Every structure is written in C-alpha cells, then in structure tokens.
Amino acid sequence: MRSSIAPASALTVALALALAATACSSSGAGAPNAGKAGNGSTPAVASAKVDYNPQPYDNIKDGGTYTTPGTFDDQGNPFNANATLTASRVWFWYNPDVITYSPTGDVQYNPDYLSDVKVTVTGGNQRVVLTLNPKATYNDGTPIDWRAVKATWQANNGSNKDYNATNTEGYRNIVSVTRGTDDRQAVIDFKGVDPWWSSLFTTFLHPKAATVANFNDAYVKKAHPEWGAGPYTVGTFDTKSGNLTFVRNPKWWGKRGKLDKRVYVNLDSEAAINAFKNGQVDYASTGSAEGLKQISGVNGTEIRRGGSPFEYSLYVNSKSPVLKDVEVRKALLKSVDRTQIAKIQFQGLDYSEPLPGSALLYSFQKGYSDNVSSVIKYAPDEAKKALDAAGWKADGDGVREKNGTKLRVGYTLLGDDPLEKATANAFAAMLKPVGIQVDIKKADEADFSKILSDRDFDLFLSGNRSTDPFGARYLYQFYGTDSDSNLTGTGTPELDKEIHAASRISDPARQTAQANAIERKELAQYAFLPLYSGPSVYGVKKGLANVGATIFGTPLPETVGWQK
Template identity: 75%
Template structure:
C-alpha cells in the first residue's frame, strides 16, 4: 500500500496562524524555502506511561472498498484496516524500517547470485481471529493477489510484487522465504500488512470488503465492536484473541461526519482530534481549553487530475493550455491564506522536497504562461467566440471541474481555477458532488478535472512511478501514457540502488509530465487540534503508531 488517494477536503494543508498577519504564499519568491518542513509533532509517549482505559474518537467511516490492497481503496480504508488487521512493518517519521515482533519475530535479508532473498520468521503465537495460524501461506496469498499475474484481481499496485519469483515455506510453516528477481531495497513496503488466505481469493479480494468488515480474517490488539452501515460509525474494542501487548484504549471510535461539521464536534467535546483544514478552522480550535495544536511535515500531495478519456481533454494541446493557464503560486496563496507556512511548489508526484533524490520535474517541463496557452489553442483551431470562450467545429471549449462537498476553501480554489482559465478562452463548468461519491468518481472516471491528494504510506516514493503514469494501471486515474513510456517507467523499478533509481525516476517523470495529465499543486503541513494528553497522535510523516500504543497519558 505505497500511496493512497484522498479527497481534497480530507486532510487539507494547514499550519499555525501567522503572528504578522501577512499571508505567507504571497511573500517574495526569495522567501520560499528550498524544501518543505520535515518535523514530526505527535506527543511520542512510551507504552508504560499511557494509562489503561479511555476512548479515542475521531471523524471517519468505512469506505466503499475496505481492502487497502484494492485499486478502489482510499486513505480511509487503510486507516480503518490498521485498527483490526496486522501492522507488521511500520516506519519512523523519517522513514526508517521498524519490524513488529508480534508478527515478524525475525527478518533476514540476503543476496545470492544477484537475487535477493527475504526470510520472514512469523511469531509462533500469531493467529487470525478465526483460529487460522498466521504463517507463510498468508504471505504467499498476499503476493499472489498483488503480483499482476491474474488480471482478475483489481490490485492497487503490482510494483515490487511482480519482481518476486517465489514465496515458499521455510524450516516450518511459520517461516516464509521470499525470492526476488534482482534486488529490491524497498521490499518492506510490500508486507507491512497481509491478507488472510480466504480474503485473497479473486472474489473476496474485490468484493468481500465492499461496505463490509471481516473481523474473523483480521488480527491485532483490537477488533470490531460495532460496524453500523446505517450511520457509518465504527467502534473498535480490545481483541480477546490478541497475543501481544494489550491495547491501552477501551474503545476506538470513528464518527461519520462531513468535514465541515468536524470542527464543531471537536469544540463540543465529541471528538478528541480534528484536522484543522484551513485558517478559519484552526482559529476555532486554537486556544480552546485543553487543546493542543500539533503541526508538522506532510507526506501528502494534492494534484489536479485530467481525464484524458473525456472528449474535451483527449487533446494534449488543450491539457497543456489548461496547465499553462494555472498560476500554482496563486493556488498555494489561497490554500495557505492567513497561515504562517511556506513551501516550494511541488515538483514531483512521487518524491517530496524534503527527501533525498528529489528534483523539481514540473518546473523542468512547464511554466505559468497564459499567453503561450492562447497561441497553442489558436494553432489547434480553437478560435475565440463572441463571449470570449473559444469554439471549434461549433463546440465551445468547456471543461468540467468536479467539486466535492461544501468546504469553503475548496469552493475558493475552484473559483480561482475558473478565473484563471476564462481569459485564455476556456470555460470551467463546476459540477458539485457529495464527499461520499469520491471513490465512485475516481473508479468510473466521472470527471474532466478533479483535485485530489495522495498520502505516501512509506518513504520509497520513487518505486511507485507506475501507479501515477503507466497507461495500463487502474491507479493511473488520468488514463494518460503509452506502452513505450510504460517500458521506461518499469525499467526504473529494476534499479537496486535507491539513489540511482531516484535519478532515473526524475528523468522519466519529466517525460510523463509532458502528457500534461497531472499537475502537482501543493502539500502543506499536517495540522491537527488534539485534546491534551492524547499520546502518539498527530503529525507523524511516515510513522503510523501501532494501535496498542495510542491512548491517554497517565
């Protein structure tokens, strides 16, 4: 689960209020830092300093697709999954690999004849909730479902899994021996969690978790208490079958609320944690009695996606003209208005400016140039009409923009796009949709332009170029690309050295960006209002704290 999609309104970038009153993005370009901040802020607290008991409540609900390995799963699915399934490998905030001994009691990596071998020894006590031992067959089943050999599986990403040549039983059933073709430095991202063998059949992989949970196929310190399909609320309780450290909380609760209602629910004491989605919501939670603001670096990136299968955006010239007409600096100014936060404009879909190997690939292929956009549209036969909107073959140059929910910041962003495109002769038609339609809009490509984000679940972003740009990938929601480009992209996944791989990825991404189907816009920090005393929760970058370590300080 390398990268997961999120709606624009889910975790919008915010930061602490500016004391000067100036809005940061409008400042001189020379003031912009060369890299985004990479600090974490989550009240790290040792297990023995957390009290037993209590409830932790946030906004959230189950997703249409609850299997995080499935192409239609989003960040919500990954977060809910982690509360009742294995969290076998996690990462530190900066991306250092951490093995969870409750699942993998020993991990050995070796290279023989140029091919990597990973031996996972599974904790003898590890068992799924239905009594099935967690053993090598779960690792094999996860590999089979995700390696791309059977196209009936709608897998989110086959990268890495497709370089495994075998998963075999080791000295006993509690040992899995994974053999790769070549070397895979980021193999850990493939088995951070795993599927119950029953969940890994084609039918169950694609359909069993659609608006349903399967706690019997899960494992971990918590299991499902209530899963209310009517309200969308979920409660997790301690799992009596858990063999590891006891979960500190009595209950973990997700309440299904629209994002705009979340801040009021937090102020009323109904929630323990809320994403401060803009300057206004931050103002409302800042200074509340018993509340802390936790803000840090962000493994999120928000991009504008172009549906290349829609009639109006099938033309590369039109897509390029749209991108050249968008002033990304102005969009950042809108998103960060009233916030003491600065970042460089993002230059890649896969690496962040605070990571080693990052290069600004967007600036290498695109500049803000509305006059060039006009010339390109003239040359492509789109002539200005009487009302200023261009026309070709009797058809107006109208592009749809799908706006989710009623968030004021998202409305302002949509309005800014419309205002930028109008002088070039492009009419932006804003189409409203419910937040609940997010998965459906993406999976069925029901959009022309769509603003959405991604959260990187591990630090190996260069490995996932194909997810964004390969023409034969369902995860490439733009539908852009070509078999020739796919080949170049896939060649980068075979490079074992991470530095060399990043250099190759930057080169290929510059070609992919010339499809003009994806435009990185902003990242921003992660900022949250959190009740005082809540431990191991907040801005964690690449770190996902184990569920049993989340709770309230003694």
Template identity: 70%
Template sequence: MRTRLALPLALVAAVSVAATACQSSSGKASATPDKKDTPVAAPSAADYNPQPYDRIKDGGTFTTVGTFDDQGNPFDVNATLTATRVWAWYNADAITYSPTGAVQYNPDYYSDVKVAVEHGDQKVTLTINPKATFNDGTPIDWTAIRATWKANNGSDKAYAASSTDGYSQITSVEKGVNAKQAVITFKGVNAAWSTLFSTFLHPKAATVAHFNNAYVKKAHPEWGAGPYTVGKWDTHSGDITFVRNSKWWGRKGKLDKRVYVNLESTASVNAFKNGQLDYTSAVDAESLKQVKGLKGTEIRSGGSPFEYSLYFNTRSAVLSDPSVRKAVEESVDRAQIAKIQFQGLDYKEPLPGSSVLYSFQKGYEDNVSAVLKYAPDDARKALDAAGWKPGADGVRVKDGKKLDIGYTLLGDDPLSKAKAGAFAAMLKPVGIHLVIKKADEADFSKILSDRRFDLFLSGNRSLDPFGARYLCDFYCSDRDSNLTGAGTPALDKEIRATTGIADLGQQAVAVNKVEKKALEQYAVLPLYSGPSTYAVRKGLANVGATIFYNPLPETVGWQK
C-alpha cells in the same frame, strides 16, 4: 498504497476535489513560518507529540470517529481506508514507515529480515518471532505469509482482492530453516515489497469464502494478533471498543481502551467540542476556527502525502497541441492557487515538484521547475508562433476557432469556485478563455473514465512511501489510470524500466530523470499538497500530523 482519483483497484478512490486536511507525517515540528515567512519545508512539517513508550501513562481511553466498515478485510476490493485503520488495532502491524518513509520492521513479528538479489531475482527471508501467535493459538509462521500471497496474487479470480500488484510478481513462498521462516522469491526485483506483508491473514481467513465474506459486518478477533483485541462491538450503533489483549507477547498497550464512535465526519467537530472525542480533523478554515483555542486542546498541523494537480485531456481537440498545453501551464501562477487554497489555515509549503515523490522524501527532485516556469510572456509568444492570434475581444483565434478551454468544476464548494475563477483570471491576459463547466459530484467517476473534460483538478494520496512504483499510473500512454492520455510507447518503456531497479536510491534517480521527460508532455501540473490539521486533547502522545508514520498501537496514549 497510493489513493488517487480514478486509479485502479490498487489505489483507493479519493472522493473530494475540494480542500482536504490529509493525514500527514513525521517527527515533532511546527508548521509555523519562520521570520522570513518562507514556506515550511516538508521534512519539518509534522506535529504529533512523539513520545517514547516509557513516557506514556498506563491507562486512559482514546476516542475518535470510526467504525467497522461493511467489509473489514483490508485486502478486499471493497475495503476502505477506515477498514485498514481499524484492522491495525487488532491485527498485526508487522511493518510500518517513519514519517519520511523509512521502512521499520516490528521485531514482535519479524525478528529478522533479509533481502537479496540472486541471478536477477529478489529473495526476501522473513524470520518470524518465535512467540508470535494468533489469538486462537495458531502459530504465526510461514503459512500465514503464503496464505496472504495466494489470496492476493490473482491466480484464483474468485478472490475479491483489492490489488494483485507485487503479489503477482512472487513465484513462490516456501518454508525456510523451520516453520518460523518464510522465503519469498520474486521474478525480478520489487523495491516496494514491504507493502505486501506489512500485515497478513490468518490461514483460516485466507480461504475464498472467508476472504470475501467472513469480515462482512463481522470482526474475527480470534484470527487477530497484537496488543489490543476487540472488547465490544455494538453492531447497532457501530461503536467499537478495543481492550488490552491478554495473549499478546510484546509490550502491553498503554491504553485501557481504544474507542471508535460511529459518527458522520460532519458531526465530528461538534463531538470534539462537547468532549465526546479526543481528536478530530480540521479540514478547512471554518472547522479550524471552531476548534482553535478550546480549553485543554491544541492544534497539530503539518504536511501530508497528498497532492492535487491540474490534468489536461490531450485527446480533446483544443488541448491536443502541446504548445497550447505548455502555454496554459506557463500562465498558471501556482503560488497564487496555493495561497487561495490555504487561506485561513496559517500554513505554507514549497510548491510540489513531482507527481510521485514528495519533498520530504529521500531522492526527491523538483522536476516541475526543471522543465517549466511561470512565464505568461513566453506563453503569449508560444501561442503567436503556433498560429493563435489575438481576436478583437482578446481571445485568441486560429482557423476560425476561438481558444476556448473547458474547466470542469464539481459541486458548489466556494473554495473550488474561487480556484476556478483564479485560473480564468490568469489565462485571460494570455488570450485563453476558460469556460467553467459545472458538473454534479455524482458524475465524477464517469467524467474521468469517459474523459469528459479539458482541464480537471483532482488529487491523490500516498499511503506508502514508494511513489516511484506509481510512475506508470500517471504517465504511461497505455494506462487507463493516466487521466491525460499523454505519453508515447518509447516513454512507456523508459518508465517501466525504473521498476526493475532494486535499490530505492538508484530507482529515485531514474524516476526523476524519466519524470522530467514525462512532464515535457505538458499534461500534468502539480499544484499543492496542503496541511494535515487536527484538534487534539493536550497530553495525547503519538497522534496527529504524521505523514507516512502510523504509530504502533501500544505506543499511543497519554503523556506522563
């Protein structure tokens, strides 16, 4: 899943265009610059104290901010990222990803997985662990896979499904050699199929009534499975305690208790400082300053699968000309914008080269650099050639109109205002006047849906490693999720052709080739990703900056 501003239901809305520390990734490494002060390569920018299972103590408690949301079913359209995280502590974690996005099958659920393509159609065979059982005694078998598919494939509109993408491509889910085997057949191929069944529903939870309503302000541990189950849920405070599940067939959970405390995110730093929490995000320089150096704690920081970009509304009169858009992009010093963004965070990263793939992923290419460079002089020449002549005040003029371009700024965040000011300063010497237009954060969705902007800075976050599947959401001319309105039917066809490639490596090659063409529309300019930074109690293992990696619950705990 990719969470992105103003994308369809498959992509949960992000709410901030200010600096954000995003959940990050991977193996143990430092985000400290080397002696040459070069940007940290994203593959090594991870910090979460990875420890094998046998190096974790038995016992202890792990406490963070969180609660059951109003809708606790992560497949439901109204569920949030918090719901997904809480769900994972008392339901199946059948498929996870490595920090860099490699698929990992959990043998406690799927003892064997086979993927084949026959006559152009993909077939996935899941062999389910013979011991796998829901907490109410119901065997976990092919009917759970079928129930999950039927609830999410869009054939019954009564289900409030978050996304039918992928599920709608499945033509059947059938019993294999026995009930412990599910055979899933797709029309065509789906390289990202693993995102569809990383967890699943109890068949009883997959009726329309239960899917939509059973998890509203309620937990159903009897329909769950895993090393932990709900021990106590205080419906008044919202606090949750998970305890070891006596019905679990796999390795037992290391922790005695996993506790979520229902606090506002703004209160989490103080709660960490007074010992109430074991872990909290340090989202900006100020919060980092408060937690840095606290006795018994450490800062874990790394990269994240999050990216902010500058979006150009190609349907606005001033930006309808590609030469103007290109001139703007050539005038923006992305390295300087990143420097402003990361001020006070002791963090560096390579400039992003793609909207859909990250530099820590296999197959990534710097597509931005292949089609664009920071070149203000070239921008001036291009504007001259396009008929935009410098005016007496330095602002270019064409057909009696000044080259005034709007920049929509939400709220009063100082960092966002600093970046807006930097954009204006960069564009001024080229002869472009940036008109900063302040807007209320409450109007955010309407600004995007109505395209009431010229330039707009917003972000997206990937929750799975299959960014290539979202290429159309960024660049297809007929997608509402394409904030810029750029693109052509011919390019749309090339983009959609990439989704039919089953091999992820070959798909990445095709995606990079097409994205270079899409970037030549000069309507999207990737700017930065940013760090995931956390304050953590010393000794806490497998927690921190992890990119795509979500450690299995039984592996989280306190290091021996």
C-alpha cells in the same frame, strides 16, 4: 507511495482533512525556515517537523476512549485500487501491522508478527526470509504463516488481471514465495534486487481474503474481523450511520491495547470541527485559516502542527472528449498559476513552502527532483498560441470553439467547504482568459470513491498521503497505463517498459534518478499537476499520546492512548 499501507488511490482535500486519524506524518529532521511565511519568503524545503506527543507504551494509561471523525470506506481493502486513505486508516486498527516506519522513514519490524528478517543477494537476485512469530494467528484461528505472505503476493503481482490491485510494481518482481524450514517461514525470491521490498509487506491478507471475489468485493462497506488480527477488533459497525467502534481483541497475543475503545464517528468536515469544539471528538484536522481559528483555544485541547505527508494535485481526465487532445491539456496546465493556488490554500496559516516538483518525493527527501518545473511552466500566452495552432478559435463570448464544439471542461467540487470553493473559482478565473470555460460541478463528499472508480470528472483536485519514503516504488501506480490508480488515463506502453526496467535497478539512488527521468516524460503528457502539500494541523485533546503530525511515522494501535 501516496496513500497508505498498500498505496491506495487519491483522497480529496476536504475528505483527507476531515478524516485524518491517528497515524499522520512528517519526515526527517527539521528544515531551515520550513513552514514560516511571516517574512514573505518561500523556504527552500517543505516542513519536516513532527508534533505528535510521542510516548512509550508504559507511559500510557490503561483504559479510556479515543474518538475521531471517520467511517468505513466504500472499499475497505487497502490493496484495492478503489480504496482511499480512509480504508487504510481503518484497516490499520484491526489487521496485521507487520512493518511500519519511523517519522524519518526508518523501517520498523513488528516483533509480534516477525521473529526474524534476513535479506541476502546471490548472483544479483535478492532473497528475503521472513520468520513469523509462532503466536501470530488470525482471529478465525488460521495461522499467520508463509501462506499469508504468498496470498498477499499473488493478489497483487498483476499476473491475474481480475484482481483490481492498486499497485503491482514490486510484487511483479517476485519470482516465488515458498515455505521455508517450516510453515512459519516465508522465503521470498526476487528477480534482481528490490531496495523497497519492505513496503510490499507492511500488512498481510488473510488467504481467504485473497481470492479474486473477496479481494474485489468482500470489503465493500463491510468489515471482516474474522480475517483480521491485532490488539483491537471490530466491536460495532453501524452501516446506516457509518459509525465504527474497535475494542480490545481477546485473541491478541502481544501487548494489550491501552484503550478500552477506539471510535470513529461519521461526520463531514464542518460537522467534525463543531464536534471537536463541543468536546464530542478528541481530534480534528484542518487545512484552512478559518478551520484553525475554530479549533484553536478549545478548552482542554492543543494544536499540533508539523510537516505534511500529503500532496494535492490537479488531475485532468484524458478520456474526456475535449481533453483527449494533448495540446488542450498542455494549454490548460500552462494556464494554472500554482503560486496563486498555494496562496489561497495557505492564507492565514503563517506558512509557505516551495511548489512541489514531483508525485514521488518531497523536497526534504534525498533524491528529490523538481520535475514539474522542468516540464510544465506557467505561461498563459504560450497556452493561447498552442490553442490557436490546434485549431481552437476564440469566439465572441470568449470561449474557444473547434468544429462546432465549445472548449468547456467540468471541475468536480466536493462538499461546501469555502476554501475549496475559492480554489475552484480560481481555476475558472485562470482558464477563462485563454478561452477555456470551466463549469463547476458540485458533488457530495460521499461520492468520492465512485467519482474516482468511474473516472467521472474532467478536472479534479485530489490528494495522496505517503506512508513510506520509497517514492520511486510508486511510479507505476501513478503513471502505468493499466494501473487503476492512474486517474488521468495517460501513459504509453513504451513508458510502462521503462518503469518496469527502473523498478529492477538495485541501487536506490540510481533507481530514484531514473524514476525522476521517467516522471518528466510522463508529466509531458500534461494530465497531472502537483499543486501543494501544506502543513499538517490538528486540534487534539491534551494528554492524547502518539497522535498528530508524524509524516512517515505510524505509532502502533496499542501505543495510542492517554498519557499518564
């Protein structure tokens, strides 16, 4: 959960804010006091407000162009562990969008791909039968049939370790995908019952894209419109500039896309805001008071603001030399004042929220548990004692030392955003009194994917986006020992077994409760600390429909456009 379509790896704060495009997020009904900080109080639940100008298809004009900041990701296959949210957003515009969700997380089957869905349980095992629309066809003429469902499962089920898949949990509980009454029917048999099965098949891989070589490498800085399907297809992709255009797909069998063109312009976060102010893009997002000030009051635009499906966390690389010691990691996280980090992020936004307690669910969701507070408490005095006991002695310069090694860690900072600089400096100031020196290391936003895939960091602030409400499903993605999305490198084989066992619990409430219990054990490895979610804030040109804060909602591409 915390990414997109097939959950992809984390997205940095600056990049997430800069590249957020059409499908954004919010869940559930409005929460009391959610979002307002004017009275100085912190709400009991994070904001679940939506604000995206929802309009039916028939109320959207034919024609027009929709332009936003964005580009092709280094890894364009959203099932791949090296993909980010950008990959999922781009994929959404030229590949099958089979299953989507409402803002509150209700499952929505797209009739352009699915004619019928049947779910049965016999002898404790679940069977899902997908009957595919007979018109559904990939752009190269290949039918979208049971083979596409099977290819998607085989590439993601973990049986072949050569696939660099982002999340095998769920897929590994499928025993088989077979042909039904004809090629247009896929029969999916599970071992046990998977209450979150719909999140496994929100999109389908073309069988040609599901070979190991193509799954891992074919979409690296490339588009494959011939393997796609939908109301739009790739018009142009400039590999030098990174600019990308989608146009109507003449091979689409469903409702015609309302837009003539959907354009991504490759801009960094600051340039994106300037482009919005100058009328060059139709949409810009921000997470800071300064950014909000800049995008507010622009002629012909409005601010859309709601709850956030993002969660931003501090990742600690347990493979780094001094961070291999769990006592060091424990002392480090106990020295982080999350309340102060949130104040920095939300300053000037008139917003507050409870500190996040889980990587799995948001506080407005049923089954949520504040797992973080039960494990990791802000206690710098305890951190000092732990470092003393671990043999890290205070030196004359204030930086602890052990066996001739200084207790120094790097903090990787992407870009030049002043808010992110302030946050980095806050971490350094918090850790200094306990004897940990933080060296802030600057990197370009363009290096984001490489930093994650190479795990080239000590400390890293990064975010994930949820596209569905099924938090328990993503437990292994975050914490599994051989999950490529486990950025911290922690986990144990024993906890892996517990996670796999939990994934087979058929009752959603019981599975979620067990996932919370396991997450508390994983958090006790002290390598991951959720920090904040924040509001979703967007500057949008007036009249733009089905764009903005939707939490789990994903309006289909053909419904995005300009209101009549």
